[in-house]
Amino acid sequence: MNDKYIGIIGKELSLKNHHVAAVVTLLDEGGTVPFIARYRKEATGTMDEVAVAAVRDRLESLLELDKRREAILSSLGERDLLTPELKQAVEQARDKAQLEDIYLPHRPKRRTRGAMARERGLEPLALLLLAQKGSDPHHEATRFISDDKDNPERSVPDTDAALAGARDIIAENISENSKARQAMRALFVKRGRFVSRVAKGKEEAGATYRDWFEWDEPLARIPGHRALAMFRGENEKFLKLSLRPPEEEATGLLRNSVVRGIGADARLVAEAMDDCYKRLLGPSLENEVRAEVKRRADEEAISVFASNLRELLLAAPLGQKRVLALDPGFRTGAKLTVLDAQGALKEYTTIFPVGSKKQQEDAAATLRTLCGRYTIEAIAIGNGTAGRETEAFVRTLDLSIPAVLVNESGASIYSASEVARREFPDLDLTVRGSASIGRRLMDPLAELVKIDPKSIGVGQYQHDVDQGALKKRLDQVVESCVNSVGVDLNTASAELLAHVSGLGPVLAGNIVAHRDEHGPFTSRKALLKVKRLGPKAFEQAAGFLRVHGKEPLDASAVHPERYALVKNMARDAGCSVRELMDEPEARTRISMDSYVSEEVGLPTLRDIMAELSRPGRDPRAEFSAFSFTEGINDIADLHEGMRLPGIVTNVTKFGAFVDVGVHRDGLVHISQLADRFVRDPSEVVAPGREVVVTVIGLDQKRGRINLSMKSGLNGD
Incomplete structure (x- = not known):
């Protein structure tokens, strides 16, 4: 079933199809992203975790699209609406928007104004007027006047009522027309404006959002953090938002695409187009555009949060000290x-x-x-x-x-x-x-995994974004960090073990219980004695777990499936595995080319040799103590022009927050991060990084501190 997606994913992500196929197969077999990226490089063409995760995520979205496609086909079939042409259109839809546009005219409807007009028999009149052959609308409407005494709702008392019903049908038909929707959607994307106004009477209560009381900018250019801020203001009833193109352009687009001629029937169709946009198509597409702007803003905010969290989790550890x-x-x-x-x-x-x-x-x-x-x-x-x-x-x-x-x-x-x-x-x-x-x-990593990542304080509007997407992404970051560092099997908490590739909370708990009952693990192989931990979980987890025992490779990132290979290397070098790890000269006697096979290529061999030179190496930086300026403990101690050491606490798309030791972080706006243009603050700073800043603005009443990292201000 997944085969048809291989080409799509490969083309979109610029990956070779056979590498994509390998990743999909490994995922289907229960492989985790860290395991596939680390131990299956030959199969994947050395994809890193980001690339493997991208394949997985795109596969999931394509499967979800097909699931919706099947649901639509089933619905149409059950209601005897599935013509060969409609089936082909549904099957060929490339994305969700196109799929829903095709389905919209056939979706089960509530009793709309157009539906009620159809019930009164006015659809032939609507189609006649829409043809715009120069007929007199009022004359044509006289044929549809009726008086249904048994069901008064179906009555059409006069020509005005008949024409109003016809307009409703025309407006609804055009609003559900896929070509009209696509053209209008393109206009929203190209010419849409994000407009914010203060809600009536909320000027004082909504002072937090004063910057957006009179705001207007192109939808295509609005940054995610600003959109989320205004969405929050709207949710709190302080702002009124509009995400539409200029109305005259939108109604003009509809008129130009539908209205033909200058007769009375054409004028009625033009009126229907104005109603179509204001009442149906405009609100529908504005909701769609809102959802897309929100999705992009969420994606941006989640990406920022994930990047910040990674930096925090991989902060330099002091190590095992009292x-x-x-x-x-x-x-x-x-x-x-x-x-x-x-x-x-x-x-x-x-x-x-x-x-x-x-x-x-x-x-x-x-x-x-x-x-x-x-x-x-x-x-x-x-x-x-x-x-x-x-x-x-x-x-x-x-x-x-x-x-x-x-x-x-x-x-x-x-x-x-x-x-x-x-x-x-x-x-x-x-x-x-x-x-x-x-x-x-x-050990920041070992302790922070015990806390919900959203509570660590390095996010950007984390409470406003899609919580399911946020949790999924942050869990992936934690998993990636834990596995890149490695975990000591005999000291790790259940919370830390739960993030190891292939384990999860249940097996992590079983490992700790086994450890408590039987004492420390003496080898990786002993993991197989843990309740419910089978060969597949062992395969996925073993390389990321460290055991300091008789087998020296157990304390390294060399996977047990490659122990025999390393022992062959040691034998050929005329030494023990321990000597191969401890003595650089012994490793010089190894020719990697001689160990290349169909299963093990140079990427894996390079990893093994690197690991042998630094077994169980920690990728995190060396710890160094940091000190704030003595005597600077409160915002009142600051003055403009003061130069201070600080620690970056949070990075957003608009800048970085820095702790200078006064119980309130200062903001280094993106324009003040460097002497050069900075497109993304993460190019320059990261949470936990030590920086030197200059105070360039103070607002003690609101507790705001503006800082700069430009070298000219620091006198460098």
Whole structure:
């Protein structure tokens, strides 16, 4: 069934048909995107995850189109409307819009004005007038006057009523004509305007949307983020929107395509065309265009969110270090937790580093004691309320331990989650939050997978977009990140394991249960002893799991299906597998060409050799501590022209938000990101990236900070 789609997908994505066919086959066999991209390069022509996912997504859309096609054919057949010509048109429709245009005249109808006019026998009059042969409409209408005493609704009392009914039929017929709809759709695309006006009496209440109280721009050029902002304003009843071309152009298009001549019947048809556009075709196509603008805007916003999430998940980890974590607060103090190198909670308490002198003395004593007792290697401080003040206090203690502000977005969501209750069943929410902050510093990816990605705070209008599409895309990003880094089978949480290729929540839970009952896994092969984990799941997952045991390859990304090949390499090089991994000179004795086969090509062999040189390598950057400018803790401490270090917290299509340590992010507009023209902010910045910015504008009343990254302003 999928064969007919291969050529379509290959042409659209500029891929070779046999590579597309291979991906489709592997997907049908239960292959995951990470597995196919990593371990089936010969079959796919070295497609990366993006290309494999594109094939999968286009295949799904084509299958969905065919599903709708079959439903339409079935409906037409059941109602004896399926002529050979109509069947051919339905089968040849290239997209959903064309398919629905063909079906529209035959769709089961509610009682429209046109339908009621037909019930009164006025369709022959409508067709006669539409032919525009110069007849007198009123004269022709006299033949259709009737008085149905049994059913008054079917009566036609006079010629005006007859002509009104005929106009309704003509308007409806043209609104359902596929050629007319296609021509009007093209006009909407080419000449449509996105117009926004403030709702009557909402000027003050809708002040947030003041920028769009009088807005007008071409539909073709409106950026997604602006469209979503105005759609939100409309949903909140502050804005009135119109997404149409100029009315005179639209009605002119219809008149020119339908009206012939200058007689009375032609004038009546012209009136019907005006009614067709205003009452039927205009609203219908505006809804269609709205849906398309919203779809594109959603796609753009979801893409931005996905890119930001990837950067955040792949942020540099501190690694397995002993960490003291603080979740700061003013009134309630800072919740303190001590974590060992594996992230296990050892001790917790509350201190008041920004309290009275006595409270600060006690806090200092507690910190010194715990840092000494547990040989603490780093201090993690949440960047929310009182974060900068707590950081400043810790630095005054000269503990010779790095103190790092950690983005705590979503920590409160985690604290109240089922995952947190399962991990820390007897602890207060705030203590759980503190532990999560510490773990984020150690391994952002392992901790953030426990939180709904929408709660992490790196999106753009994430609550306004299609939630199903958003979840699907973000889940794919998490899966991609987890598998690109790899997962330690003996330390990973069930939440982290659930994102490993081929596993999912049930098998992840079974793995943890097996680990708890039988102890650590000694090999990848031992996975097959896990309940319900069969050969297919093992094939998909094994290469992304790491086990530090007797088999050195188990700690690498070399798939078990290639262990025999690596052992042959080691034998031919006159060494053990361990020596082949540890000694560069041993690897120089390997000629990859001699191991090329029909099943294993150079792409896979290159991957294997790269992995042997750095087994289990982590693709994430090395961790480096970051510090804000001392003494700059509040927006009141800023002034224009000030140059500051900052951390990018979020990237949107219109710029980037940067944390400069004052509890409120500043905006670097896209025009201020660089000295050159920037088409997309992601070309220049990403969440978590360290930047230097200059304050170019302040609005303390509204809490707005405008920043620039241009070198001239920074004096570089």
